[in-house]
Amino acid sequence: xxxxxxxxxxxxxxxxxxxxLLIPAAMLLSxxxxxxxxxxxxxxxxxxxSIVILYDNDVHCSINGYACxxxxxxxxxxxxxxYVGVVSSGDYLSGAVVGFLTRGEGVLRVIDKVGYDAMAPGxxxxxxYSERLFRLSEEHKLxxxxxxxxxxxxxxxxxxxxxxxxxxxxxxxxxxxxxxxxQDERYAFYDDEDVQILDLHKDDLAERTQQAIxxxxxxxxxxxxxxxxxxxxxxxxxxxxxxxxxxxxxxxVLDGHTHSVIPCDYVADxxxxxxxxxxxxxxxxxxxxxxxxxxxxxxxxxxxxxxVQSVDTAVRAAIARVEEELxxxxxxxxxxxxxxxxxxxxxxxxxxxxxxxxxxxxxxxxLRFVLGSEIAVVNGGSIRDDCPSGALTFGAINxxxxxxxxxxxxxxxxxxxxxxxxxxxxxxxxxxxxDFPHLSGLRCTIREGSPRSYYVQVQQADGTWADxxxxxxxxxxxxxxxxxDGGFNRLWAGCTVLRKLELLYCDAAxxxxxxxxxxxxxxxxxxxxxxxxxxx
Numbered sequence: 001x002x003x004x005x006x007x008x009x010x011x012x013x014x015x016x017x018x019x020x021l022l023i024p025a026a027m028l029l030s031x032x033x034x035x036x037x038x039x040x041x042x043x044x045x046x047x048x049x050s051i052v053i054l055y056d057n058d059v060h061c062s063i064n065g066y067a068c069x070x071x072x073x074x075x076x077x078x079x080x081x082x083y084v085g086v087v088s089s090g091d092y093l094s095g096a097v098v099g100f101l102t103r104g105e106g107v108l109r110v111i112d113k114v115g116y117d118a119m120a121p122g123x124x125x126x127x128x129y130s131e132r133l134f135r136l137s138e139e140h141k142l143x144x145x146x147x148x149x150x151x152x153x154x155x156x157x158x159x160x161x162x163x164x165x166x167x168x169x170x171x172x173x174x175x176x177x178x179x180x181x182x183q184d185e186r187y188a189f190y191d192d193e194d195v196q197i198l199d200l201h202k203d204d205l206a207e208r209t210q211q212a213i214x215x216x217x218x219x220x221x222x223x224x225x226x227x228x229x230x231x232x233x234x235x236x237x238x239x240x241x242x243x244x245x246x247x248x249x250x251x252x253v254l255d256g257h258t259h260s261v262i263p264c265d266y267v268a269d270x271x272x273x274x275x276x277x278x279x280x281x282x283x284x285x286x287x288x289x290x291x292x293x294x295x296x297x298x299x300x301x302x303x304x305x306x307x308v309q310s311v312d313t314a315v316r317a318a319i320a321r322v323e324e325e326l327x328x329x330x331x332x333x334x335x336x337x338x339x340x341x342x343x344x345x346x347x348x349x350x351x352x353x354x355x356x357x358x359x360x361x362x363x364x365x366x367l368r369f370v371l372g373s374e375i376a377v378v379n380g381g382s383i384r385d386d387c388p389s390g391a392l393t394f395g396a397i398n399x400x401x402x403x404x405x406x407x408x409x410x411x412x413x414x415x416x417x418x419x420x421x422x423x424x425x426x427x428x429x430x431x432x433x434x435d436f437p438h439l440s441g442l443r444c445t446i447r448e449g450s451p452r453s454y455y456v457q458v459q460q461a462d463g464t465w466a467d468x469x470x471x472x473x474x475x476x477x478x479x480x481x482x483x484x485d486g487g488f489n490r491l492w493a494g495c496t497v498l499r500k501l502e503l504l505y506c507d508a509a510x511x512x513x514x515x516x517x518x519x520x521x522x523x524x525x526x527x528x529x530x531x532x533x534x535x536x
Contacts, residue, residue, distance in 0.1 A: 048294050049081065051223075053171070055278075056288065060384070066114050072287060072303065087225070090121050090125065095384055112140055117164050120146060126185040145162045146177050148200050152198070160175075170221050170222050171225060172217075174224060174226050176229070181200060224250050228243065254290070285305065335510075335517070338389060339358070340386055340388050355436075356439075356529070366511070371409045377417070377439055423435065423491060435487060443531045480500070
């Protein structure tokens with residue numbers, strides 16, 4: 001099998017000069033794509049029809065949904081009763097094995113066949129580093145828009161909006177990316193000397209958004225659609241709701257980032273106008289449908305992707321080609337399991353971001369085994385999917401642990417560990433948080449009260465348990481994201497790094513299955529093991 005297209009090497013940005021060579025090309029490409037979409041002197045001749053905009057967010061490499069998305073578009077177009085467009089609010093390149101093995105390129109070969117009108121980047125578009133994103137967006141001629149992604153000199157990477165003509169009407173798609181990306185994907189925004197090379201303008205984001213809206217209106221936009229990768233909740237970073245409240249002129253927000261299922265919320269803008277905000281969930285749970293009627297009224301609905309009957313054959317064929325190229329690697333059997341390794345409660349409700357899960361216990365044990373550390377702590381957001389019982393394949397394991405996260409061992413005090421436990425459980429168990437901690441060699445009982453009390457113990461070499469000592473130093477296995485980047489609010493950024501392994505946490509999981517468990521995952525992972533417990 002030829003692997004040149006599917007299996008690509010990856011290296012972080014070593015030379016910022018290479019990065020900035022790519023930026024002008026990306027900017028020119030986006031400008032040209034925007035310009036060519038504006039037919040001259042024809043809008044007056046076009047009939048007035050409804051406009052339908054299909055939208056997605058946080059697909060995270062669930063590529064089979066694209067065939068349904070394009071099929072739904074074809075179905076709506078078929079009677080010729082509406083103009084139809086397709087847009088995305090980000091996080092499509094990373095999150096499963098197809099993205100991991102091709103570093104996003106396999107996903108874009110499918111997206112190419114769909115044909116998007118506008119795409120905003122999500123934070124996970126930077127998982128393979130900014131140089132890779134800019135190269136892919138140029139090669140695949142992606143219609144990217146992002147008003148707040150710039151060089152440190154203020155040069156915009158992508159246009160702040162894309163203006164599309166639908167019959168006699170113009171729709172401006174304005175892209176905006178959460179500044180939280182600067183923290184969470186720090187490696188893509190700083191060079192090897194820790195010098196910042198890209199910016200997302202946290203402090204004046206509302207002003208920049210207003211400028212983009214006003215400019216789009218001045219260019220004749222009849223409607224302004226915000227493609228926001230912000231979410232409705234965020235620690236210290238502006239949310240989609242807050243951005244609406246600080247601006248005027250937005251007609252609707254197609255949101256992303258928090259994986260929420262929001263058919264339609266309404267938020268008052270700066271002048272009191274009620275602006276709808278919607279989000280489709282994640283992994284193509286739903287396809288969003290925005291309807292702009294001929295009289296100008298807007299409405300939106302979420303269509304469960306599983307209910308879509310029409311499938312686009314060209315997109316389906318592109319998916320099959322990508323899957324065929326990856327089949328040999330994905331089907332490689334690395335062991336077997338008596339039980340499923342779950343991030344859900346078994347009924348499809350995600351629990352890994354607010355409660356202990358069996359998949360969380362498993363990967364923490366894997367890191368601790370490989371590094372030989374006293375303790376292992378990693379965030380729940382790094383665990384992405386259930387793994388079925390039976391034969392364990394590379395593809396199934398990678399879908400659970402799909403990111404380019406490497407094993408690090410740090411030295412942390414008892415106080416450092418307690419600080420992370422307190423921060424990462426502050427919303428639990430009622431609300432989700434990607435920082436929710438999963439533990440090995442450590443157990444924690446959290447007693448509700450004001451304030452909460454934390455009873456923490458560390459497993460000893462003989463298997464007994466002893467209280468965590470605030471001043472003691474412990475060797476902790478984790479991933480680089482939880483130290484160098486945005487995990488745990490960078491509370492461990494000042495800890496001494498003892499070891500950095502060139503080993504991804506997915507590979508650590510496979511090594512643990514083979515060497516630590518003899519190729520067999522047993523019933524010890526049938527259920528959470530009580531490592532983090534909440535008591536009233």
